[in-house]
Amino acid sequence: MKFAQAVDSGAYHAEGRAMVVSKNPEQYWNAYYANEQVPELPSQFAVFVANELVTGALPAHRSLIDLGCGNGRDSLFFAQLGFHVGCLDRSSAAISACQSRFAKASLAATAMPQCRVGESHGDGLGELAEALGGPVFIYSRFFFHAIDEEAELQTFARIAEVLARHGGMLAAEFRTTEDEKLQKFTSPHYRRYIAPETFSERLARAGLETVWQAEGRGMAKYKQDDACVARVIAKK
Numbered sequence: 001m002k003f004a005q006a007v008d009s010g011a012y013h014a015e016g017r018a019m020v021v022s023k024n025p026e027q028y029w030n031a032y033y034a035n036e037q038v039p040e041l042p043s044q045f046a047v048f049v050a051n052e053l054v055t056g057a058l059p060a061h062r063s064l065i066d067l068g069c070g071n072g073r074d075s076l077f078f079a080q081l082g083f084h085v086g087c088l089d090r091s092s093a094a095i096s097a098c099q100s101r102f103a104k105a106s107l108a109a110t111a112m113p114q115c116r117v118g119e120s121h122g123d124g125l126g127e128l129a130e131a132l133g134g135p136v137f138i139y140s141r142f143f144f145h146a147i148d149e150e151a152e153l154q155t156f157a158r159i160a161e162v163l164a165r166h167g168g169m170l171a172a173e174f175r176t177t178e179d180e181k182l183q184k185f186t187s188p189h190y191r192r193y194i195a196p197e198t199f200s201e202r203l204a205r206a207g208l209e210t211v212w213q214a215e216g217r218g219m220a221k222y223k224q225d226d227a228c229v230a231r232v233i234a235k236k
């Protein structure tokens, strides 16, 4: 089934039938994570970021916050590598899924990630950074295209504040405008396709400098989906 998204109206059109898709889909993510039919292995992006961090391609960080962490598959991967991990997500079902995943993983008490239910632009990010200690690597996969522009702006401001206070960097992966035309096999929900240069311009307005970026396919494959994504690494 082919879907096209009209970002302004927030509506999807499936084979001529209009389906309204909320721009603020908390219920969607709660149902998605309660259902548990979600990816379990760490993402390709998590492996890429870990490789950059442990080989010294990026400055060493002991603390990492998984922003929009979903079921915590990437958070657990980072915790098992020895990072002190914080998890932030607005969906209580996602955070519950994280907590049961971490409990089953037999992590040492000191390696147990700290979890918060909360908005990306709320107090949770700063609280986690304070608890973990800086510098803090803010890792965010498939999150920025799941929020609207206003929330993105507020989140960039919050990230800039946290990085100014504690030091650290941001790594984000998101769907780009090139992805909009590609067929999707995953269920329809709010997606905002972002041009990487627009993302970096908005980061710059928040005082964050892009130090590396890439765009393409093959970096975020899931079953038949092969999304066109951008990866951006930024610093304060």
Ligand SMILES: C[S@@+](CC[C@H](N)C(=O)[O-])C[C@H]1O[C@@H](n2cnc3c(N)ncnc32)[C@H](O)[C@@H]1O
Residues within 6 Å of the ligand: 029, 030, 043, 067, 068, 069, 070, 071, 073, 088, 089, 090, 091, 094, 118, 119, 120, 121, 140, 141, 142, 143, 146, 147, 151
């Ligand atoms: C596409 S999922 C990505 C999950 C995970 N990063 C992964 O790649 O598997 C997007 C996540 O962002 C969360 N989210 C959406 N809006 C949010 C907001 N304003 N603040 C915090 N989390 C939010 C959703 O609950 C969902 O878990």
